[in-house]
Amino acid sequence: MxxxxxxxxxxxxxxxxxxxxxxxxxxxxxxxxxxxxxxxxxxxxxxxxxxxxxxxxxxxxxxxxxNRQRSGVSNTMRSRIVRIGAKHIPQAELDQLLVDAGFAPLKEKEIAFFYSGK
Known part of the structure; x- marks a missing residue:
């Protein structure tokens, strides 16, 4: 089969x-x-x-x-870092790592979604 x-x-x-x-x-x-x-x-x-x-x-x-149009490599990199990083890295540390790398810090909606209940 x-x-x-x-x-x-x-x-x-x-x-x-x-x-x-x-x-x-x-x-x-x-x-x-x-x-x-x-x-x-x-x-x-x-x-x-x-x-x-x-x-x-x-x-x-x-x-x-x-087939979806992409918005940019940096945006996608940040999204993946947040989505995957939130599973492994504490909120404050991930937020600082993002800023240190030149990305925007965690957004309130990302914190609520990925870190509520942790």
Whole structure:
């Protein structure tokens, strides 16, 4: 059995046929590419196949994102730093790191979203 995923690469879409057999043996769950690799294989970290409907929806949304006009590299870098940094770095420290690097400090809405309840 196999699942199809539409992968967007900047201006073109390509369809990838992915096997859905279970093969968790050599799959890593760490690092920035672990999720993308699991999706490409069609296999979740627990070894279970990712349902084709989920892969199809993911492919559609990623194709839309792939076609979205970007606002700038620095804006995207800052967004990623905030989104990921908030998981690992205390608020005051992340705020100072942003300022030290020449980015805008954390916004109130970012603090409320990422740090409320911590």
């Amino acid at each position: 196999s699942a199809r995923l539409v992968k967007s690469t900047h201006s073109k879409e390509e369809q990838i046929t992915m096997p859905t057999e279970t093969n968790p043996g050599n799959q890593t769950t760490t690092g920035a590419d672990a999720i993308d690799e699991a999706i490409a294989r069609g296999i979740d970290f627990d070894g279970s196949p990712i349902p084709p409907a989920k892969l199809e929806l993911y492919g559609k949304v990623m194709a839309l994102e792939g």
